[in-house]
Amino acid sequence: MAEETPTDRKRSQRMDQLAQADRMYQDVLAGPPRSRVSRRVLLAAAGITLLSGCGTSTRADGPATPPSGTPASTSGPAPAATVSPKPVRARPTRAAHPPTRVPTQPQYYVDAGPKVIALTLDDGPSEYTAQILEVLREHSITATFCMIGRQISANAGIVRNVAAAGHHITNHTWDHSDQTKLPLKAVTAQIDRTTEAMAHIGITPTMYRAPYGAWSHTVFEAAAAAGLRPLDWSVDPADWSRPGVNRIVSTIMRTTRTGSIILDHDGGGDRSQTVAAMRIWLPRLLADGYRFTTP
Numbered sequence: 001m002a003e004e005t006p007t008d009r010k011r012s013q014r015m016d017q018l019a020q021a022d023r024m025y026q027d028v029l030a031g032p033p034r035s036r037v038s039r040r041v042l043l044a045a046a047g048i049t050l051l052s053g054c055g056t057s058t059r060a061d062g063p064a065t066p067p068s069g070t071p072a073s074t075s076g077p078a079p080a081a082t083v084s085p086k087p088v089r090a091r092p093t094r095a096a097h098p099p100t101r102v103p104t105q106p107q108y109y110v111d112a113g114p115k116v117i118a119l120t121l122d123d124g125p126s127e128y129t130a131q132i133l134e135v136l137r138e139h140s141i142t143a144t145f146c147m148i149g150r151q152i153s154a155n156a157g158i159v160r161n162v163a164a165a166g167h168h169i170t171n172h173t174w175d176h177s178d179q180t181k182l183p184l185k186a187v188t189a190q191i192d193r194t195t196e197a198m199a200h201i202g203i204t205p206t207m208y209r210a211p212y213g214a215w216s217h218t219v220f221e222a223a224a225a226a227g228l229r230p231l232d233w234s235v236d237p238a239d240w241s242r243p244g245v246n247r248i249v250s251t252i253m254r255t256t257r258t259g260s261i262i263l264d265h266d267g268g269g270d271r272s273q274t275v276a277a278m279r280i281w282l283p284r285l286l287a288d289g290y291r292f293t294t295p
Contacts, residue, residue, distance in 0.1 A: 102221045106210070106230035109259035112293045117260045117285070119143040119292060120233060122172060122209065123240075123268035125155035125162070131275045132266050133165055139282055141292045146172035146209040146231070149194030151267065156201050163203055168294050170207040171195055171228055176268075180216040187222040195226065207231045207295065231295055233263035239274040240265050248277035253284060261295060 110118045121132060124147055136143055145162050147169055152159055163169060173179060173190045174197075182190070191208065198205055208228035210219050215230065223230050237243075237251040252262060264274055 102217065102224045103230055104217075104220065106213075106215055106232035107261070107295055108232050108234045109261060110293055110295055111259060113258075115258050115288075115290045116293050117256060117258070117262065117290055118295050119262050119264065119282075120146060120170075120209070120231070120295070121264050121266040122146045123148055123176065124266035125151055125158040126267035126271070128271040128275060129155070129158050129162065129266045132264075132271075132278065133161060133167075135275065135278050135282065136167070137165065139286060141282065142166055142168070142294055143292070144168040144170055144207070144231070144294050145266065146170040147194075147198075148172050148176050148267065149174040149190075149197045152194075152197040153200070159198075159201055159203065168207070169198065169203055169205055170209050170231060171198070171205040171226075172209050173211055176211045178212060178214050179210050179219045179222075180214045182218075184218050184222055187219055188225065191222055191226045191228065229295075231261075233261045235260045235262040237262075237264070237277075239271070239277065240268060242270065242273050245273050245277045245280070248273060249281045249284075252277075252281045256285060256290070 110116060119141065121129075121143060124145055129145070132143075145167055147159065149171075159169070171191055171194045174193045175190070177190070179187045179190065195205060206228060207230075208223040208226070209231045213232055215232075220230060235252060235255050237248045239248045256262060264278065265271055266274070
């Protein structure tokens, strides 16, 4: 029997973590209406963060931060990345009042009602981003694009198109390295450099996604200091590995349920399978009664 590698252990731990989050979330959904009212409280007690569509972070060891802005809406949520008429200064702007406590879990689910889900796309911008934008436009879907900083400048026009179409843009580090292996100063630099690249074209992110879904106290601390909410996912079709269009479609259709945050990729390699699969599973989910919101 082959010896388990560090990568295998990390992948196993990741799957266990997502399975625990899913069990907790489904148990609460299956409970009586009264228990659903305190869904965030119950999940927080288990150390699992659950945020509303446009809410702010809840914590397992303290009260929820009061929400700002309007509640989540499937017809027009408040944008998580805004575009200003003119480029803003290059230096990244940090939150005026950084969180006093560091989160201990990212957001795995959205909480916006029955059969409401979210779609996120990682590792862009790239040549495939425009194709995905077209698919989303055809079905009037708003998604969240988690962008790598070093790819933004060369694809500034694509980034502007993503924002102009009403999609949200999230900080996904500068070079997609495993942030848990870096000291705080380096993680902070990765976040700030990416935010700076976005600022050059008038975009201000409010969320952060760690590459590989790898989180640590240091990563949470850096994101919190930058005023960014940590975002994860709960449905992973492994489209990055190019398992085949049918496999991507079947995984998403089989594992998506109320509250799911779907992970797909518009960058990081050949994403032709991702685009082809999206043309199949997205209308199928809509036909099944699912609606899309943003985290």
